Amino acid sequence: QAQLMETGGDSVQAQGSLTLSCAASGRVDNSYCMGWFRQSPGKKREAVAAIDTDGTTNYADNVQGRFTISKDKAKNTLYLQMNNLKPEDTAMYYCAANFWCGSMWHEELRYSYWGQGTQVTVSQ
Numbered sequence: 001q002a003q004l005m006e007t008g009g010d011s012v013q014a015q016g017s018l019t020l021s022c023a024a025s026g027r028v029d030n031s032y033c034m035g036w037f038r039q040s041p042g043k044k045r046e047a048v049a050a051i052d053t054d055g056t057t058n059y060a061d062n063v064q065g066r067f068t069i070s071k072d073k074a075k076n077t078l079y080l081q082m083n084n085l086k087p088e089d090t091a092m093y094y095c096a097a098n099f100w101c102g103s104m105w106h107e108e109l110r111y112s113y114w115g116q117g118t119q120v121t122v123s124q
Contacts, residue, residue: 009118
């Protein structure tokens with residue numbers, strides 16, 4: 001059994017910042033790759049960022065330089081620091097985990113465990 005609980009979603013203005021958290025428990029431990037995905041109404045869920053078991057981080061092109069993914073191993077908690085937010089970042093953000101990601105970190109089917117999501121709304 002595994003649980004992923006996202007928090008931190010909010011409504012912010014463009015150019016603002018927000019930090020999302022994802023607390024992992026159960027079988028998802030520090031040996032797992034973890035990532036963030038997002039989905040807007042009417043759109044397919046897309047990968048945002050991931051941090052692999054060796055600490056390697058990957059980002060989608062449209063968030064590179066603005067978002068930072070990190071993990072507190074002691075707390076088994078994943079974070080997503082989002083800066084310079086844009087209206088197009090508005091979406092439900094999901095935390096996901098799998099025992100390994102590698103070059104396929106952006107493929108949602110690779111992830112075994114998912115959280116319920118937290119809403120981020122960015123207004124102009």
